[in-house]
Amino acid sequence: MSFRTLRERIVQSLAFEAGGLLLAAPIYAILFDRAASQSIFLIVALSAAMVMWMPLHNILFDWVEWRTAERVASSRPHRLRVLHAVSLEVSGVIVTVPLVMLIGQHALVEAVAIDLGLSAFYVAYGYIFHLIFDRLRPVEPRFHAGGDR
Numbered sequence: 001m002s003f004r005t006l007r008e009r010i011v012q013s014l015a016f017e018a019g020g021l022l023l024a025a026p027i028y029a030i031l032f033d034r035a036a037s038q039s040i041f042l043i044v045a046l047s048a049a050m051v052m053w054m055p056l057h058n059i060l061f062d063w064v065e066w067r068t069a070e071r072v073a074s075s076r077p078h079r080l081r082v083l084h085a086v087s088l089e090v091s092g093v094i095v096t097v098p099l100v101m102l103i104g105q106h107a108l109v110e111a112v113a114i115d116l117g118l119s120a121f122y123v124a125y126g127y128i129f130h131l132i133f134d135r136l137r138p139v140e141p142r143f144h145a146g147g148d149r
Contacts, residue, residue, distance in 0.1 A: 017047040074138040085126035089119035
């Protein structure tokens with residue numbers, strides 16, 4: 001059985017968040033008529049929250065996938081890639097709505113709508129990012145003696 005190393009997970013998470021910041025901050029600033037600095041600060045705060053959550057989510061998802069299908073992340077089929085991206089963003093909403101309210105100064109309903117919009121953006125971005133990441137840095141399965149995988 002093989003999983004990505006902690007170092008590899010950190011690289012994956014930081015690259016994901018950096019790309020997301022470069023794409024999402026200008027969109028938020030334009031749509032909500034916010035200063036670039038406020039937009040960047042909000043997206044960085046949301047990214048920081050997700051950087052803490054993403055490795056835990058990915059480890060759990062990989063573990064469940066291995067236990068149920070004996071498959072590593074780089075061999076993940078399309079339908080599970082979609083589920084992976086959606087599950088990350090849905091679970092992340094719980095963590096990030098309070099930040100959107102506090103930093104973005106939005107009411108609850110608006111914060112939820114903004115967070116869901118950002119989540120939809122990140123689901124599509126996450127699918128594309130992880131597909132490319134897994135193609136560029138595949139996990140090589142290693143099998144242990146005695147049939148353990």
